[in-house]
Amino acid sequence: MLKPRPTATRELVNLDGLWKFATAATVGESPWAGPLDTPLEAPVPASYNDLFTDSAIRDHVGWVWYQRTVRVPRGWDGERVVLRVDAATHEGRVYVDDVLVAEHVGGYTPFEADITEHVGAGQEFRLTVGVNNELTTTTIPPGRITVDQTGRRKQTYLHDFYNYAGLARSVWLYSVPALHxxxxxxxxxxxxxxxxxxxxxxxxxxxxxxxxxxxxxxxxxxxxxxxxxxxxxxxxxxxxxxxxxxxxxxxxxxxxxxxxxxxxxxxGVRTVEVRGSRFLINGEPFYFTGFGKHEDTAVRGKGHDDAYLVHDFQLMEWTGANSFRTAHYPYAEEVMDFADRHGIVVIDETAAVGLNLAVEAGLLGTPPRPTFSPETFHDATRDAHAQAIRELIARDKNHPSVVMWCIANEPSSNEEGAREYFEPLVELTRKLDPTRPVTYTAVMFATSDNDRIADLFDVICINRYYGWYIATGDLAAAEQYMEGDLRGWAEKFGRPLLMSEYGADTLPGLHSVWDQPWTEEYQAAYLAASHRAFDRIEAVVGEQVWNFADFQTSHGIHRVDGNRKGVFTRDRKPKAAAYELQRRWRGLGGRKPSSEK
CATH class of the missing domain: 2.60.40.10 (Immunoglobulins)
Known part of the structure; x- marks a missing residue:
């Protein structure tokens, strides 16, 4: 799918701005059938959850509605008129006046409709977009809807970031010739x-x-x-x-x-190749330095913001980072374009996060359920997952910055049924794009001894938190555990290993002369201990810290105003760890550090 661009034969109108806004609970059954009866307005692009003081809107589960009036440029007579929504999290419906013109499931990829037959050049129409934030066992990412004793619907989900919803990216009207x-x-x-x-x-x-x-x-x-x-x-x-x-x-x-x-x-003209345990760009070994990131800022939620885009890339350059992973969903196309122009390497990830019920059991203290079964994640889940892969590759296949597809984050790859679930998806990814390596990220429960799918992939990405969730406060033990874990993967699979997550929660301004978790000194020492372990394993081809910046999560007593593993605060102030990374990364230039035997 081509991104809309103005050319000598095409024109483009941006529809961002303030739209009328209402939740389904406050409007009639057919809110698209007339002017939306609401006093509220919401900006596009932005998530709606943090905009209003009414907690009923923040906690709303189900459909919300956006509406505005649009005028088709009068010079578009004889042209095809197309409406494009860059993303609607997690399901969208689009109405032109009273007519449904587009439906889409999946919260982070674009969809569009040719509306030529419903509009006229120089004329106005009423544009209504419904957005549904519900997650189920057949959505990517997955979730579950429950109803409490008062009849209130609640959304539970299996990923550790807030379920922001709405029109977080731009909406466009564009013209193309009949033959195009x-x-x-x-x-x-x-x-x-x-x-x-x-x-x-x-x-x-x-x-x-x-x-x-x-x-x-x-x-x-x-x-x-x-x-x-x-x-x-x-x-x-x-x-x-x-x-x-x-x-x-x-x-x-x-x-x-x-x-x-x-x-x-x-x-851009470039090649990507995995050769043995090396990752090559243009035939030269490449060592990833960078971050897992999130589209997350105060008030906007996941709303795209060009100012934050520029500043975030500046901060990555300041640390010496050369890459990032789009954890845990495709980012806005503007981000990918910017990475192309500025030479930042991207691991592009689907929204398949949460395919792991062992994590749910651990967090909630409930008996574990099988992740892959007819009652949990099944063929219909995999169908939705396959569609997410198709749409990601269709959108991002031409970006030189994208060097690898990551088709899932922390799935339960050690459980029975994992191979049957993932093998067709890996085959699909390779069929759609045989030019890029394919990866996934391995959760802590998945080891080199029990993982059932690692051999299907070109690169093994590993998420590990030795020194935080395991061996908390004991960095000497954490370093030993990390090295032993990585050696097991390297010896068994002989593939490149990339540390796709490692990190420690840190409160800015908290200090100690001892290795005390949550302090800025501990975060920096934790990173240094992890790096010593990485440097001793030849197969490690990169390190991406979790996370670039603090981000919002759902309610939970294990989080204090969100996840605090950021090297930067949510408003992008550096913690001490940022300087630790700068000292290490600036001199590497994409090359692996020399091993310490």
Whole structure:
């Protein structure tokens, strides 16, 4: 799915701003059938949960409604008119006046509808978007709805971040010609100093297609005819971590001398490969340094914000980070575009977090239930998971910053049924994109001895909290446990190992001369002990601290105003650990630290 862009043949209108807003409990059964009767307004993009002082809105389970009036530009006569929602968490319905034009399940990927038959150039229409935040055993991420003694519906879920909901990303209206480019796929390679560009252009109907590749100055460096083919860029400038270089592939539908449609796709020329226990970008070993992150800020929730986007990337650069994982869902496309332009490496993750009922049992003190069964997570869950993978790859396949697909976070990979659940999903991912490695992140309960799925993947990402949840306050023991754990994975599987999570909750301003958990000194010492263990394991190809910044979670006595494992506070102030990371990462330059025997 192509991101909407204005071109010589296309126009784009952003529909962000203040919309009328209401929960389903305060409006009639068909709120799209007329003007929304509500005094409330909500900004788009933003999660709605923290905007209002009414706890009934914050805790609402079910549908909410957004509405505004839209005018189609009068110059769009004869064009196709498309409405696009960048995300509706976790289910969306879109109405043009009284007509349902689009439905979508999945909270972090875009969907759109051609509304040409329902609107007219220069005319206004009423746009209503319903958003449902419910999670079930057949949604990704999963959850469960319960009803208490008062009849109030409650949402429980299995992930440790707040279930923010609403229109957290932009809404667009755009035009395309009747005959237009629908999709483009680009796969790049390197042949010495020559870049190869395999391309495929999909059009709305049979058409004559030509393509041109422009360099960063706008100069044409190669061209071709036909909807698919391979181009060669002589003396290519590759896209490299920390040194981004982008070309543009301009796809044109032509009719004689006339251009019927044109679309310019930015791309970078680079290769990704796993060779033995090494991770290679452009044939060179790469060592990941960075973070697991969240789209999370005060008031906005998961609402995309360009100011935070710029500042977060600045802070990552300040620490010496070269990468991040989109924990635990696809991020806004603006984030991916920014990573492309600035040379930051991305591990792109689906929203499949919480496929692990052992964690639920541990947190709630309830008897464990099997994770994979007809009563828990089953074929319908896997179908939803497969659709999430399809949509993620369709959206992000052309981003040079994306070097790996992560199809799940901390699933119960040690349980019976895990292999039957995941093997078809790994096969699907490879079929959709054979050019990138595939990974998942292993939870603490999954060890090299009992994990049932690690051999299916190219890279094994490992989440470990020795020194925090295990061996709390004993960093000498934690370092030994970490090293022994990693050696087990390296010796059994012979694959690259990436530390995708390790961290300790920390209250800014709390200090001690001893190894006291929750202090800033302990967080820094915890990281240093973990790093010593990583450096002794040759197969470790990177480290991504959990987490970049403190973030909001659901209610729980084990959290104080959210998860405090951030190296930065929620408002992006550095803790002492940020300086510890800066000292380590700035001099690495994407290379593995020398081993300490």
């Amino acid at each position: 480019v629908e999709d483009i796929t680009v796969v790049t390679g390197l042949d010495s100093t020559t870049g190869t560009v395999e391309y495929e252009v999909e059009t709305s109907e049979a058409a004559t297609v030509r393509v041109r590749v422009l360099d960063a100055t706008g100069a044409e460096v190669c061209a071709g005819e036909g909807a698919s083919g391979t181009l060669r860029i002589e003396n290519v400038t590759p896209w490299r971590p920390g040194a981004a270089y982008l070309y543009e592939l301009v796809a044109e539908i032509v009719d004689g001398d006339a251009i019927r449609d044109t679309y310019a796709l930015p791309f």
